[in-house]
Amino acid sequence: MRRNRVVCRVLGLLAVVAVCVYPSGTAWALQSASLQATLTPERLGKGTTVGFGFRIAAPADQVPPPLTGVEVSYPVNLGFALSELGLATCSPGTLEAYGPDGCPANSLMGYGTALVEIPFGPLIVRETAQVTIVRTTQQSGHLALLIYADGETPVSAQIVFPGLVLPAPAPFGGRLNMAVPLVESLPGAPYVAVVQFHSTLGPHHLTYHERVDGRIRDYEPRGIPLPRSCPRGGFPFAATFSFLDGSNAVANTVVPCPPSGSRHGQPQRAPGQLPQLR
Numbered sequence: 502m503r504r505n506r507v508v509c510r511v512l513g514l515l516a517v518v519a520v521c522v523y524p525s526g527t528a529w530a531l532q533s534a535s536l537q538a539t540l541t542p543e544r545l546g547k548g549t550t551v552g553f554g555f556r557i558a559a560p561a562d563q564v565p566p567p568l569t570g571v572e573v574s575y576p577v578n579l580g581f582a583l584s585e586l587g588l589a590t591c592s593p594g595t596l597e598a599y600g601p602d603g604c605p606a607n608s609l610m611g612y613g614t615a616l617v618e619i620p621f622g623p624l625i626v627r628e629t630a631q632v633t634i635v636r637t638t639q640q641s642g643h644l645a646l647l648i649y650a651d652g653e654t655p656v657s658a659q660i661v662f663p664g665l666v667l668p669a670p671a672p673f674g675g676r677l678n679m680a681v682p683l684v685e686s687l688p689g690a691p692y693v694a695v696v697q698f699h700s701t702l703g704p705h706h707l708t709y710h711e712r713v714d715g716r717i718r719d720y721e722p723r724g725i726p727l728p729r730s731c732p733r734g735g736f737p738f739a740a741t742f743s744f745l746d747g748s749n750a751v752a753n754t755v756v757p758c759p760p761s762g763s764r765h766g767q768p769q770r771a772p773g774q775l776p777q778l779r
Contacts, residue, residue: 532566538554552702584722586610587610615632645664
């Protein structure tokens with residue numbers, strides 16, 4: 502049974518280094534942030550999968566402060582409420598106990614990856630976690646999500662944290678608010694720091710089930726509808742990042758409008774698009 506806790510499996514040598522070298526106080530690095538977004542496919546008036554990712558950068562050989570919150574604002578007229586995503590819901594207790602496999606298939610909203618850094622004295626240890634996003638019960642009439650991050654080594658952790666889709670001022674249509682929990686690496690050692698994140702919200706790699714004439718049929722859910730016209734200058738995205746030391750960072754990006762008369766709906770990449778971690 503999976504539980505929402507951190508179970509440290511760091512090698513003994515690494516633990517010794519952390520205890521012997523890690524100082525009692527931590528001086529966090531001055532960080533910067535960048536944001537990337539994709540619409541796949543980008544066919545106006547049709548369904549799409551929204552991809553978004555960010556990087557948190559610190560000076561060489563330093564680790565940024567732990568991330569505590571992210572807000573990603575997305576373009577107006579992006580039809581989250583009109584998609585066929587999240588036809589079922591999954592409770593936090595079920596996700597914590599059994600992982601995404603314990604949730605209804607029709608509650609899945611997207612997948613992704615996260616990269617974290619852990620400072621152990623002079624060493625910086627990196628770990629990739631797999632991310633799954635599911636729908637949960639609405640909160641005060643707002644679409645609510647659960648983000649499940651599963652890391653294996655050097656720190657074994659299964660973490661669940663909430664996301665909420667809220668209104669946003671123009672030129673944005675809404676914002677995804679995520680409260681990022683602090684994850685302990687070793688008792689008395691620093692928290693892990695998120696330095697990269699990439700995720701999708703949409704039908705890409707999703708399989709839903711429905712009953713037709715008494716039989717269960719698999720199908721790909723409809724994507725998030727794009728408006729029939731592209732905003733002047735493209736589809737804007739923005740993000741605000743909050744850190745444990747009280748600092749903040751902001752980042753913006755734009756997904757360009759598709760070429761006039763495009764029939765193929767190829768994804769439009771923003772400059773410096775974040776590649777998916779492997």
